Amino acid sequence: MKPSRPTGSRRESLCEKGEGRLSLDHSALARQTSLDLRDGLALDEWQRIGLQIFRISDSSTWWLGDWLDYGSRHYPDRYRRAIEETGLDYQTLRNYAWVARKFPPRRRRAALSFHHHMEVAALPEHEQDAWLREAESRGWSRNQLRQQIRKPSARPAESAVVQVRVGIPPDQLQRWEEAAGRAQRDLLGWILDILNEAARSTVALTEAVQPARPVPLE
Incomplete structure (x- = not known):
């Protein structure tokens, strides 16, 4: 049975509609190391599958962050287990969990990527919301958002920026975590x-x- 195509010029954009269901079109068969596509795909079908893949990829980062946050609250050796299970490096996992904790699900914007949220995660909450609202309304990419935040005039005058680099032994860092x-x-x-x-x-x-x-x- 062939999958039905969108009528007219209508396109299904998961990013625009913010749909909660995440799955691939029946025209695509996903395997661990490949994606098989049905012959004769129309352009709008091919484009829709690409949007679905993007949404699943971006959502998986949130999933990892929430998974790690759960582990941080229930298992003492959370990051060691996470590293063993996923093969990801420690810093990557720690960043995912940090961003997930900074943004509870109710504050996450489906139209923006995980990395948009990561760019503003270190800011106060009201500034996070303001920047994300601006990025969504103006259609900024992650890099455009970063450029706007780094403009001297973009940072509130009363905020002080201090960069401190400290060498921390791994065992001590683990205790702090x-x-x-x-x-x-x-x-x-x-x-x-x-x-x-x-x-x-x-x-x-x-x-x-x-x-x-x-x-x-x-």
């Missing part, structure tokens, strides 16, 4: 929490031991 996961925080957010708490404690301690100022005699 474990602690962040137990606190249900991404690694960067957990580190900032620890630093802010240390700063508050230091200031409070300094103020507590600071000698009282002498009262001038009248």
Whole structure:
């Protein structure tokens, strides 16, 4: 039985419609290392299959992120198991989980790719939403979004950008990841929490031991 074709000039765009169902057209047979296409495909059928493949590919990144986030909350050795199962490198897996935690499903925009979300994940939530809304309305690619964010005038004046590079032994990094996961925080957010708490404690301690100022005699 041959698959039905779209009527007229209508095209089924998964990216535009944001459909939840993810599957390939019956004209395509997907295998682990190949894709077999039926002979005689019309242009719109071939194009529709390409959109389906794109959506599945992009969604699989979200799936991995959510899978890793689940593991971070349930299994102590989450990343080691993930690496063994997927063959992906540690940094890639950690990035996927970080972005997934930054964007709960209700805040993810189906019209934008996972990598659009990754570009703004380090920003405050209100800036994330503003940039993604702008990217969707203007049809920006991931690279165009990155270029806009990096413009000097694009960053709020009150925001300070500090880049710190620290060499961390792998076993220590794993302990930090474990602690962040137990606190249900991404690694960067957990580190900032620890630093802010240390700063508050230091200031409070300094103020507590600071000698009282002498009262001038009248």
